Amino acid sequence: MEYRSILGERGSMVGDDVAKDLRILELVDDILGRNRDEFLRELYLEPLSREETAVFRLMVFQDLMTNDVYKMVEGFVERIRESERLIQLKEEAYDQHKVGLHLDAALTYIDAVESFYNGLRAIGPRSEGLKQFLNYLEQVINSPYFRSMKERAREAKEARDRIIIKVRFVEDGVKVSKYNGDGEDLTALVERTFSIFKDGNGEEVKWIKSTGDMTHIHAAILEGAFRFYREEYETLRRFMEDFPTVIDEGVRSFAREVEFYLTYLRYMRRIMERGYTFSIPSFTRDGSMHVKGFYNLLLVKAGKAVVSNDIDTDGARRIFVITGMNSGGKTTFAISLGQLAYLSTLGLPVPAVEARLPFFTSIMTAFPTEEDPRESLSRLEHDVVRALNIIKRANDTTLVIANELFSTTTSDEGFQLSKLFLSELSNRRSYCLFITFIPKVASLEFTISLVAMPSPEDPEKPSYRIIPGPPPKEYMAVRIAAKHQLLYDDLRRVVK
Amino acid sequence: MIQFDLLRMGDSSKISIADDLRVDLELDKIIAVASNGDKLISETWSNMLLLRDSSEDVMRYRQEAVRDALANRDVIIKMYSIARDTIERVKRDVFILLLRTDDPPAVARETSRGIRILLDGLEEMLTLLKSSPSFSSTAFRGFVSSFTANINDQFISSARGVASIFDTSRENITFSVKIGSSNYLKDPVLLVPREGDSFLSRILSLGKEYTYKLDPRDEAGPRIIYDIKKWVLHRSATVLLRSFNSMMKFFEDLMRQLSFYVGVINMSDFFARIGLPQTYPEVNPGVFAFKDLHCLSLATSTSSKPIPSTLSINASDSFAILITGANRGGKTTFLKAIGQALLLARAGIFVPAESFTIPTPGAVYTHFLRGEDRALSYGKFEEEVKRFRGFANFLRRGDFVLMDESFSSTNPIEASVVAENVVSALVDSGVNVAYVTFLQDFIYNFTRRYGERAVLLVPERLKSGERTFRLVRGSLQPGYAMDLWVKLSSNPSKEQH
Structure with missing residues (x-):
């Protein structure tokens, strides 16, 4: 039986725009933590194209989210690594050490495989991925080579x-x-002699070596030892000769690939320690989307105040128009949902209390860009080009996140462009989060209007809550002008 | 382990406002006399005077030891100098810095040298104690008996023998070792070197020993061997270091505790020189009384006997002494004298008075006016309130609070209200107060409400109008200002003066 990958299959690399706009690279850096493994980084940047693979992975996560299973897999991987490390050390070691390193690589490996196999079988994993690997391990353990080794x-x-x-x-x-x-043990003698001056919580003399543990001097001492223990040495040497290969290839691949899960679970734990929840997303078939209590991972990581939000549609209307006060959390809302959708397409648990959403085969973004003076196109022209490109590729499993598109023209023209863009998306049954300052866009009949609410205590401050409802009637800038008596009537009274 | 406790400090911590007390009560002047330039005495005295806790038992224990120390002053001073000299020799001859390195062979070498110096010190102390007249106090008798029970000639000679194994010359160590995972060496056991390796036994061992000779060009080899020595020796070095530290600690503890009594001897000499009376305070619940109490810090600055004070309060309950009246009348000096004597009493030291009786050995807190700026400001007032609040949490029944013009950074009307709130609360909670104050409203109201428990003191004025710098019991005369008004208004020319 061949080893079958615990990852299911690989996805394909995420586009640059999306990675940048949704801040995926930062997110992946956070997930990786201090681990700088390129193989892993690539995995986290490859959304899957098939829903089944995502589900396959999420099932493995489901298993691994039980602490026992997690500990077992983590311990297994650590010990396989340790065995690999010993084998690597062997390459450059003196002969007197080689026999020992080889033996310990084997001992570590044997124990790792057996205890993992027995432990995992006792628990009984439910996911296809781990069941598959368990069967594979059974074969390894029962092979004549493994048994005599x-x-x-x-x-x-x-x-x-x-x-x-x-x-x-x-x-x-x-x-x-x-x-x-x-x-006679000299240390014991010293201890006995000075027992009346025994210091209960005394300090420890530290020692730092500047040389290794496997030098020619150590080799010479071992050589001396082997002179007087000939038979023992032969036993060690013959073991190395008879069992040159220690680690099975499939086991080695598993240990490497399963890090995709372990690393993400460690990341989840760091976030959950701060009181946040992750959930396993489920993919809807009827076009509906219900995400409850989703939040921004990067803000949590930065230790900032984090407000969670919901988003809902039965699938009839899929275009969300988000309006409301400045700095009210609109962009954060959109990015958070974008990241959540992205993570779900990698088959990863998502930062929300509950997440039921379509499996998005593509996520596209259009965020404001810096105007490039060398480019002949204006920003408005850029926006149009991008919008059209998006429409070209959009279908009913596409998620589009657009931030202040068409904002460098009159609001009337902006409205017209938005209407064209959004109705095209709507016709293609695509999903879209459309952030805009143009309130009229929210009145298009095929859209769902969301609004960034002010804080109930202080209407000049944001609540960071984004909820369904019409765009605000009162503008913050007007309110502030009124406070400083700069509205029409004020000025009329002052200016005589 | 040699057990001794000459001070009975228990686990009491320093009082929370130690720094304030030190300044307000001019403790540095007193400590300077006791220490006579010895930093350790100064430290110990400062700790002893500023302890949060004391008790009647502790006071008596120390008073007994203080008397004993004064009676055996030569032995005390000799013990102190043995401890001090031994510690100094260790510091001179041992590379103490090496003890903090990651170099077990060096640690073993230096500690074994230090241990031999400390053994010399123990031997000297043993000789002194064997031939000295016996102590009478529990504290010193306890020390001598524990010391002689643990330290004898036999211990000293066997300890010297073991320490000498780690001599500088002994670089050639022997150890047993096993082989562990990765064929690393493991479980080293340092072995006692065989002294009698005879020629014959060396002949017999031929062929039973594998020899690896270092190539003279091998530069790494000796470093590796030294690393292995570090590894093998680190347990022994740890044991040696701990023994060394523990022996040092014995001498340091002894020296620190003795330093208190050396300070007492110095202080006693100062009393004798100035002619101050020397009395051991008594505890008597229900009485706060002293006769001819002198302000010690004033005596140290002037090297003369200040004018003493006498007071007697029936203190079946907590009380407040309010001190008021013209400036330069000795009010603050009086407050300081009480504070200093209370601290000395709690520490078990004699005080400069004919007699001194306190109801409890409670802790002393001070709240003195700060700075020369007398301008009223709510900022300063807030600071005062915060400072008071800072120690209020620590107050307990039986403690003493000494206040010098507290709350005078705001106007007297509102300050009086605060003062009355504060002082009433303290006294009702069983805390004793001595308060130099000009707050008339407060004094009037408080003395009326608290009757016997409020003692008002004013500077004495003789009929001639001359000041004596003594405080005497007085009373407020409400209406005095009205009288003055009437008087001045009937004679306006005087006011215009």
Whole structure:
């Protein structure tokens, strides 16, 4: 039986615009933490094209979100790595060390595989991915090679444990002999003598070595030891010769690929420690979308106040027009939902209390760009080009996030362009979050109007809540002008 | 372990407003006399005077030891100098800095050298204590008996023997070792070197020993061997270091505790020189009384006997002493004298008075006017309130609060209300107060409400109008200002003066 990847299959690289606008690169950096593994980074930047693969991965997550399973997999991966590390060390070690490193690589590997297999089987994973791997491991363990390697490794270790030697450093070298147990422990003698001056919580003398543990001096001491323990040495040497390969290839691949899950779970734990929730998304087939209590991961990471929001549609209307006060959290709302949709297409748990949404086969963004003076196109022209490109590729599993598109023209023209753009998307049954300052856009009959609400305590401050409702009737700038008596009637009274 | 406790400080911490007390009560002047330039005495005295806790038992324990120390002053001073000299020699001869490095062979070498110096000190102390007249106090008798129970000639000679194994010359260590995972060496056990390795035994061991000779060009080899020595020696070095530290700590503790009594000897000499009376305070619930109490800090600055004060309060309950009247009448000096004597009493030290009786050895807190700027400001008032609030949480029944013109940074009308709130609350909670104040409303209201428990003191004025710088019991005369009004208004020319 061949090893089948725990990742299901690979996706394809996310587009630059989306990665930038939705701040995916920052998100992936946070997920990776200190880990700078390029293989993993690529995985987190590859949305899947098939819903089944996403579900396959989410099922594995479901298993791994049980602490027992997580600990088991994590421990397994660590020990496989340790075994790999020992084998690597062997390459450059002295012969006297090689036999030991090889033995310990094998011991570590054998124990890792067996205890993982037994432990996981006892728990009984539910996901296809882990079940598949469990079957694979069973074959590995029952293979004649593995079984005899295990028996011989045990013998070799017992042989090594029998060795005990006496070492003496003299002026010009080292003297080694078999130790017959006739010496007196000097440290114990010191301890006994000074027992009345025993210091309960005394300090520890530290020691830092500037040299390694596998040098020619160590090799010489081992050589001395092996002179007096010939038979034991032979047992070690023959084990290495007879079992040159320690780690199975499939096991090695699993250990590498499963990091995709472990790394994300560690990231989730960091976020959850601050009181936030993740949930396994489920993919709707009827076009509806219900996401409850979603929030912005980057804000949580930055330690800022985070407000969660909901979004809902039964699938009849799919165009959300978001209006409302400045700095009211509109962009954050859109980016958060965009990231959530993105994560779901990688088969990852998402930052929300509950998430039922379509499996988006493409996510596209149109955020304001800096005007490039070398470009001949104006920003408005850019917007139009981008809008048309989006329409060209949009279908009923597309999510479009557009931020202040068509804002560099009159609001009338802006409205007209928006209407054209959004009705095209609506006709294609695409999903869109459309942030705009033009209130009229929200009155288009195929849209759902969302509005950024002011704080109930202080109407000049945002609440960061985005809720369904018509655009605000009163503008903040007018309110402020009134406060400073700069409205029409004020000025009429002052200016005589 | 040698057990001794000459001070009975318990686990009491410093009082929260130690720095304020130090300044307000001029403790540095007193400590300077006791320490006579010795930094350690100064530290110990400062700690002892500023402890949060004391008790009648602790006071008596220390008073007994203080008497004992004064009776055996030569032995005390000799013990102190043995401890001090031993510590100084260790600091001179041992590379203490090396003890903090990650170099076990160096640590083993330096600590073993230090241990031998400390053993010399122990031997000297043993000789002194064997031949000295016996102490009478619980504190010093306890020390001598624990010391002689632990330290004897046999311990000193075997300890010297073990320490010498780690001599500089002994670089050639022997140890047993096993082989662990990755074929790393593991479980090293440092072995006692064999002294009698005879020629014959060396011949017999031929062929039973594998020898690896270092190539003279091998530069890494000796470094690696040194690293292995570090590894093998680190447990022994740890044990040695701990023993060394613990022996040092014995001498340091002893020296610190003795330093209190050396300070007492110095202070006693100062009293004798100036002619101050020397009395051991008594605790008597229900009485706060002293006869001819002198302000010690004033005595140290002038090197003469200041004018003493006498007071007697029946203190079956907590009380407030209110001190008022003209400036330069000795009011603050009086407050300081009380504060200093209370601190000395709690520490178990004699005080400069003919007699001194306190109801409890409660802690002392001060709230003195700060700065020369007398302008009224709510900012300053807030600061005063905050400062008071800062220690109020720590107050307990039986404590003393000494106030010098508290709350005078705002106008006297509202300050009186605050003062009355504060002082009534303290006294009702069982805290004793001594308060230098000009707040007339407060004094009037408070003395009326608290009767016997409010004691009003004013500077004495002889009939001739001369000041004596003594405080005497007085009374407020409400209506005095009205009288003055009437008087002045009937004689307006005087006012225009």
